[in-house]
Structures are given as C-alpha cells and as structure tokens.
Amino acid sequence: MSVTRSEQPLDWRDVCAVAAGATLELSAHARGRIRAARELIDQIVARGIRAYGVNTGVGALCDVVVSPAEQHDLSHNILMSHAVGVGAPLGAEETRAIMAAAINNYAHGHSGVRIEVVERLLALLEADCLPEVPAFGSVGYLSHMAHIALVCVGAGHVKWRGERMSGAEALRRLGLEPLSLEAKEGLSLVNGTPCVTGLAALALRRAQRLLDWADVVSAMSFENLGGQMAAFDAGSLAFRVSPGLAQVGARMRAALAGSGLLGASIGRRTQDPLSMRTIPHVHGAARDVLAATAEVVNRELASTTDNPIVAGTPQEPQVYSQAHAVGASIALAMDSLAAALAQVAAMAERRLDRLVNPLVSGLPAFLAQASGTRSGFMIAQYTAASLVAQNRREAAPASLDGGVTSGLQEDHLCHATPAALKALAVLENSSRILGIELLAAVQAYDLQPVKAERAPYTEGLHAQIRAIVPTYRDDRPLADDMTLAFHMIADRDPPPVPDPLPARSAPVLWTAAAMEPAARSTAQPANDAMPGAVGS
CATH class of the missing domain: 1.20.200.10 (Fumarase/aspartase (Central domain))
Structure with a gap:
C-alpha cells in the first residue's frame, strides 16, 4: 500500500496507514513546494534578512545574530542540544506516525528545508529503519523530532530488522551519507507539532x-x-x-x-x-x-506548524516568527x-x-x-x-500543567x-x-x-x-x-x-x-518499548 502526499495534506487515516507500514511518497507538486520554500531561505540568508533560527539563536537567544559561516553549526548543534528525551523508546508505529506527520508539514512549503532532508526521512520510513525516540522529556514538542533527526546526520540510534545500531551504521548499511545541515534545517527538524499530531492520529484509530x-x-x-x-x-x-x-x-x-x-x-x-x-x-x-x-x-x-514560517516570493521573501508551533x-x-x-x-x-x-x-x-x-x-x-x-x-x-522554560522566553x-x-x-x-x-x-x-x-x-x-x-x-x-x-x-x-x-x-x-494476537509495536512492550504507547 502507498500513501501520497500531494497538494492535499495527509489526514489522520493516512498517517495511521503509514504508521502501519504503508509507503509514503511525495507528489511532484509537494516536491515543488518544498524546493520553493528552500529558495526563500536561501534568499533570506543571502540578503541578511533577520529571521529567527535562520540567522539568530533560538529560544531566549533569539536576539543573538548568527553569521552565515556559523549557520551550519547552529542547525547541527540544535539537534544535539534538543535530543534530550528520556525513558523507554516509543514503538515502531508511534515513530512512523511522527515521521509521516513531519513530512506532511514540510510539504506545505513553508518550512524551508531542502528536499534532500525530506527524502532522507522518506528513505528511513521505506526501509523501516526507525530512529530510537525516548518517550518522555517534552513539554510540547522538540525532543522527539530531535532524536529522529539525529539519524539523518549519522548520530543517534535506530532499530532495524530487530537490531539496535548507531545512526551512522544504519546509514552505511543503507548506502547513505550523513547529511550536513544548512540554515534553518536544524530548527525545522525539531519544531512544530508533528509529534503530537502523529500520536494523536494513532489515538484516534485505537479509540475508534x-x-x-x-x-x-x-x-x-x-x-x-x-x-x-x-x-x-x-x-x-x-x-x-x-x-x-x-x-x-x-x-x-x-x-x-x-x-x-x-x-x-x-x-x-x-x-x-x-x-x-x-x-x-x-x-x-x-x-x-x-x-x-x-x-x-x-x-x-x-496547518503549517513551524516557527518561523517562510512565504512570499524570492524577490520579496516574508518571515513569520510567531507561535504556530x-x-x-x-x-x-x-x-x-x-x-x-x-x-x-x-x-x-x-x-x-x-x-x-x-x-x-x-x-x-x-x-x-x-x-x-x-x-x-x-x-x-x-x-x-x-x-x-x-x-x-x-x-x-x-x-x-503550565511551566516556564528558556529563561522566561517560553513562559506558557x-x-x-x-x-x-x-x-x-x-x-x-x-x-x-x-x-x-x-x-x-x-x-x-x-x-x-x-x-x-x-x-x-x-x-x-x-x-x-x-x-x-x-x-x-x-x-x-x-x-x-x-x-x-x-x-x-x-x-x-x-x-x-x-x-x-x-x-x-x-x-x-x-x-x-x-x-490470535497480532504483532503490535507496544501493546505488550518488548524489552524497552514504552508501556502505554500501543500500536494498533
């Protein structure tokens, strides 16, 4: 079975189908939107237009300007610092659902990641080579997608064909090179609501x-x-x-x-x-x-759940740095x-x-x-x-539950x-x-x-x-x-x-x-699978 992300967004049933093992593909239209959004980022970088997480720090560091030479390091370091999940990992269905929701979000064409980044996530899904994603440690988003994105750059760990291995080894076996992230990609890989949205889609199917x-x-x-x-x-x-x-x-x-x-x-x-x-x-x-x-x-x-959102044209790029995540x-x-x-x-x-x-x-x-x-x-x-x-x-x-993070910058x-x-x-x-x-x-x-x-x-x-x-x-x-x-x-x-x-x-x-009991990702957790994050 195959699910295609076209000009229409995925719905929750599509996400559940991918979670259960269906192949996810991008239409030419979706690929075009991703490429167009990346062109906007390139223009923002070239013109020095102030944009959160593109040429500034993140969170309470949003007013710290980052030079073009440092933007690769910013993207890479965001993954490392945001991969702070704890506890037993999510099951296979949960991880696949989150990845499907993230790809759907990028295909709106307002995030600005390169098509190569999205293709890397698609390749992991197709191979069922799934990042190890600790279940806990999030107050809203960030950590789960950070652990997924680690594998794209050759870090973190995966579960593949019953074996746990490093992200670097997994890429080697798949014949892929670690990605070198460019401006904004680190931020786009960790923020937004793909995590809750993927899990929510599974909850709907199981509740039904x-x-x-x-x-x-x-x-x-x-x-x-x-x-x-x-x-x-x-x-x-x-x-x-x-x-x-x-x-x-x-x-x-x-x-x-x-x-x-x-x-x-x-x-x-x-x-x-x-x-x-x-x-x-x-x-x-x-x-x-x-x-x-x-x-x-x-x-x-x-919805596009990214911060910042990029829109407009290469001649007049626009940046919306608000709270859609x-x-x-x-x-x-x-x-x-x-x-x-x-x-x-x-x-x-x-x-x-x-x-x-x-x-x-x-x-x-x-x-x-x-x-x-x-x-x-x-x-x-x-x-x-x-x-x-x-x-x-x-x-x-x-x-x-509330709480305050990032030096009062994120106070709700x-x-x-x-x-x-x-x-x-x-x-x-x-x-x-x-x-x-x-x-x-x-x-x-x-x-x-x-x-x-x-x-x-x-x-x-x-x-x-x-x-x-x-x-x-x-x-x-x-x-x-x-x-x-x-x-x-x-x-x-x-x-x-x-x-x-x-x-x-x-x-x-x-x-x-x-x-007879079906094979499930987490209903009866095997060893380290998270109790409560059950697969359908």
Whole structure:
C-alpha cells in the first residue's frame, strides 16, 4: 500500500496507514513546494534578512545574530542540544506516525528545508529503519523530532530488522551519507507539532476500535444481566440530540435483536442501573468527542506548524516568527479524548462488578464454577478497578500543567505531546478493562440460569471466543486469558454488527486464526518499548 502526499495534506487515516507500514511518497507538486520554500531561505540568508533560527539563536537567544559561516553549526548543534528525551523508546508505529506527520508539514512549503532532508526521512520510513525516540522529556514538542533527526546526520540510534545500531551504521548499511545541515534545517527538524499530531492520529484509530468493542462487550453484559431493551428505544433516544448516542443505540438494538434472554426479562425492573441504561449516552458522548478530535487532528495536519514560517516570493521573501508551533488545540483535544475513554472504561468496570456480584447478577458468585474452592473472576475485578483508578490519574489534563522554560522566553506551555501520550496510556488501560469484561460476560453465558436463547450476534461471538478461550475453572492463571482478551480488543476490530439483523442468522465473525494476537509495536512492550504507547 502507498500513501501520497500531494497538494492535499495527509489526514489522520493516512498517517495511521503509514504508521502501519504503508509507503509514503511525495507528489511532484509537494516536491515543488518544498524546493520553493528552500529558495526563500536561501534568499533570506543571502540578503541578511533577520529571521529567527535562520540567522539568530533560538529560544531566549533569539536576539543573538548568527553569521552565515556559523549557520551550519547552529542547525547541527540544535539537534544535539534538543535530543534530550528520556525513558523507554516509543514503538515502531508511534515513530512512523511522527515521521509521516513531519513530512506532511514540510510539504506545505513553508518550512524551508531542502528536499534532500525530506527524502532522507522518506528513505528511513521505506526501509523501516526507525530512529530510537525516548518517550518522555517534552513539554510540547522538540525532543522527539530531535532524536529522529539525529539519524539523518549519522548520530543517534535506530532499530532495524530487530537490531539496535548507531545512526551512522544504519546509514552505511543503507548506502547513505550523513547529511550536513544548512540554515534553518536544524530548527525545522525539531519544531512544530508533528509529534503530537502523529500520536494523536494513532489515538484516534485505537479509540475508534475501542468504542466499537465497548458497544459489543456492553451488549453481552447487558444481555446477561437481563436489561430492559427500552434503554435503546430509538424514539426515546431521539429526545437527546447526539449523533454518537443515536449510533450507539442503533448498534445495541442490532447486536441484541432476537434475544430470548432479554425477552424473558421484559418488565422485570422499572429501570436498569445507570451502568446499563446509559450505554448510549456515555458511549455516544465518547463518539462525539472522537469526531470532534478527528476534526482537530485533520486541521492540524492541514496547518503549517513551524516557527518561523517562510512565504512570499524570492524577490520579496516574508518571515513569520510567531507561535504556530504551539499545539494548544490538539493538546485540549487529547485531554478531552482521554477523559471520554476513561469514562467509558469506568462504566465497563461497573458492569463487570455487577456480573461477579451475586447480590445483583442472579449468577454464581464471582462467576466461579464451584462455590468456596474457586474464586473465579473475583480478583480480575480488582485489576479492572485498579486500572480505572490509573485512568483517573492519567486523565488529568496535561494542557493545564503550565511551566516556564528558556529563561522566561517560553513562559506558557501547552504540553501537547504529553497529552497525547496520556491518551494512549488510557487507551491501553481501557482495552484491558474491556478485555476483562468480555471474558466475564462470556463466562456468565456459560453459567446463565435462564434457559433462553441469546441474540444471534452475541451467540456467534460467544462461540468464537470459546473456540479460543475455554471456560474458566480456576485451572490456569487468569492473567493469560486476560492478555489474550486484551489483544482481541486492542489489535482486532470486533465482528461487524449487522443492521438489520436477520432472524437467528449468525453474523460473520473471525476465524480462530484471526483471533490470535497480532504483532503490535507496544501493546505488550518488548524489552524497552514504552508501556502505554500501543500500536494498533
């Protein structure tokens, strides 16, 4: 598969495709814009036009003039001084997504890097020779792209074909020479919002998958707990204006159509507990947040996020040295998405608690096969409660953290990249919570005292999961089952919910092979991969 950056910017789905391994190419139009922007920089240097980071220092050193003879050193030294990331490195998908977003930014034609610099990033992507990028150490941007750019000049480290090596050795094996950076290129390679934008694109894809699973898993719990289908009545839901709510209501009606278990429970209660009857409201609200976040990310990809921006003509070059590298809007969006997903997962844990609690479930205590000698899912619910608490901490807004850097010159910080990393951490925790609920719901079907048919959709899903994960009898570590369920949630889209659903016809589901965990960059981090920066 190939993605082309043309006169149109990439959108978040394009970035995700490149992150997953698609080739990224530049159209002739995009290459022309990059070359034209470089010509503007050359004119700015030749005429001695004052331009931040071109012929001045950076940050609080913005008023220090740098001579033409020193501009190569300035660009090179920016990479060295800004490569200050710490902690375990990001996974392959995260690194590829950031690189794709950076190339997209340069292709707007307002950064001023040479086409050779962009081609070097493209070559690393094509070879899947990925720079080692520490996950932490950014208050907004800078450090992540600095570690990527190090490899372009023969420094830093990469992971290639399972081997860690120096950037210099990687270039040698690829038959490439280290680049010698020219005016402004060092600054353009580290600033802007490609880091948060690439990570945000991945968060969108993973959140989309998680919310699809949340509907499916909650439907199984709802059916086991004998919920009242009136909660999903289209006429009732129409009183609240929300595209997400309407979508979830329709999905729940389709997934549960034809359920004998729910037919047997009609009129049992006046209304269900909130963790059951607000599924459309909470899941729908999260879908509305997801849609709003996607709009923000696409706007970010359509924007030039560089400082300075160059424009105009070679005869009259213009320099805009303002604040387009600050990602306030995308930081706020990532904080909002993290909170929405944390709420979905918190409600999933409440349904799980109802499934294991015999006082409200009507099922054997803790879904155990034998009372007393077996604990069943008792402690798995503890794990889910712990992850909900962790999500609550992770969902605190990064965009309000503030701080002061660079000698008071940068005295307002939005923490956009940390906001995206937190959203990815919430996604991983939430996938684990939903995985535990999924296992519990399938176990509840096995122990269901009501002798009635399940809905065709949930019947088919139950059978497919039981072909992979046998009934739990305290006969093996439950953590192994939980890991498998996590991979189902995090790596695979759920079986499509048919609408309308033919009576008693089973939906198209996975094969057993398709249920096996997919290779992911960081869901189950290998050695040094960052927990929380999960690949889809």
